[in-house]
Amino acid sequence: MNFINHTVTVYAFTALCSGLFLSCAQKPLQTASREVKTNTEGTISSKLPWSQRMLLSEIKRFPEAWMLDYNKNPKWSYPTAIVLEGAEKLYEKTGNKEYYKYITQFGDTMVKEDGTIVSYDASKYNIDMLNCGNVLLYLYEKEKKGKYLKALQTLRSQIDGQPRTSEGGFWHKKIYPNQMWLDGLYMGEPFYAHYTHDFSKGAEAEKAYNDIINQFDLIQKHLLDKKTGLLYHAWDESKEQAWADKQTGLSPNFWSRAMGWYGMAMVDVLDYLPKNHSGRAKLISYLKSYTDAVIKVQDQKTGLWYQVLDKGSEKGNYLEATGSSMLVYTIIKSVNNGYLPASYKTYAKRGYDGIINNLITVDENGVISLNKCCAVAGLGGTPYRSGSYEYYINEEIRSNDPKGTGPFILASLEFEK
Known part of the structure; x- marks a missing residue:
């Protein structure tokens, strides 16, 4: 059933955007702590492209961008940047000042x-x-405000002090010693590459680019499953974590969003890596083997991907929106930029259509929602996250998570080119 052709109110946000969020067991969750005020004025036209419809919907749900991810107070939060990257590209494309203001x-x-x-x-x-x-790199380029430069220098200095594995891989966090997560490649490397592109020259830039490529090399060395071509969520060099295999240090499962983060990291770093850098061909080869692996586990009926990628037939697994959106973005951008043959567009289009036909709903004001998003998943911490299959399928599911809406906007823009 294509939900776009029907007036759907199941997931419609009310004026207080209380929302309907589903647990993995499909039971309603308490959402009072996630309330945000929604701008209910105006209707979003169905004649607009999907990229703009989603961004305008996000602006209605979250009038201030810091509210994305359901934050109650201003918070420096990584998901915000993905939606705002879409806003940047849409402003450049349309000149709509509402996007720039956001x-x-x-x-x-x-x-x-x-x-x-x-x-x-x-x-x-x-x-x-x-x-x-x-x-901030975008805003500094546009406005040249000193405060943005100072903030950027602060963030860049974190890279210099970031704890590392014995081979130079960035720890995910100080509280997660000796651990590299696929997520971290997206969190750190596009910024590192973009900053280097804008501010560094000569030997300093070459050193930084080599450091960036080394992060991907280490992921391929330690997290790749040679049998499937998929990559595990994380690796503990010390092998001390309860979730880590005592021989390999690997976490036990292939999580769709972790793979999504890794794919986006590769295609976004390539935007800034010099054309003549020796690591460029290597990164593209990683991207090719990565894509070959994910299309093998793409659901044939819907074109989507499961929360736990290789266990689609197991009880409780579900077709998940954030990972699917990220994988679609990675593949279509790779085709558009010439990293993958044009034939791979078929897989991206199948996934994109699957998102629209199965995961998107539209309310009476034209506001669109992206449903079946895993809210969060990680490893270790308190309470302890084991990385088991049961763990991943029982994390909270919600609608309009920016880790899904942001990649959906970016994927839409690639299809709209």
Whole structure:
């Protein structure tokens, strides 16, 4: 059934955007702590392309960009940057000042005049915190405000101090010692590459680009499953974590969004890696083997991907929106940029149509929702996350998670080219 052709109100956001969020057991969740005020004025035209319809829907749900991810207070939060990247590209394409205002309001709120970033704590060495630096790189290029430059320099200094594995791989966070996660490649490397492209030259730039490529080399060396071509969510060099295999240090499952993060990391780093850099061909080869692996586990009926990629037939697994959106974006951008043959567009289109036909709903005001998003998943911490199959399928499911809506906007833009 194609939900687009029907007036769907099941997932429609009310004026308080209380929303209907489903647990993996399909039971309603308490959402009072996630309430945000929604702008109910105006109707979003169905004649607009999907990219704009989704961004305008996000702006209605979250009038300030820091509210994305259901934040109650201003928070330096990595998912925001993905939606704002879509806003940047849409502003450049359309000239719509509403999109630019959405970006600038975030910068004005989150970066104080002295360059201090609201809620950012450098001492935590959390690689997730680098991703929003991409928004500041864009704003600094546009506005040349000193506060953005200072904030960018602060974020760049985190890279210099980031704890590393014995081979130079970035720890995911200081509280996660000796661990590399696929997520971290997206959180850190596009910002690192973009900053280097904009501010570094000569030997300094070459050193940084080599460091970036080394991160991918280490992921391929330690997290790749040679049998399937898929990559595990994380690797613990010390093999001390309860989730880590005692021989390999690997976590036990292939999580769709982790693979999505990794794919987006590769295609986005290639935007800034010099054409003549020796690591470029290698990164493209990684991207090719990666894509060959994910299309083998693409659901043939819907074109989507399962929460746990290789266990689609097992009880409780479900076709998940954020990972599917990220994988579609990775593949279509790779085709458009010539990293993959044109024949791979078929797989991207099948996935994109699957999202629209199975995961998108539209309310009476034209506001669209992306459903079946895994809210969050990780490893270790408190309470402890084991990385088991049961763990992944029982994390909260919700609608309109920016880790899905952002990649959907970016994928839509690639299809709209």
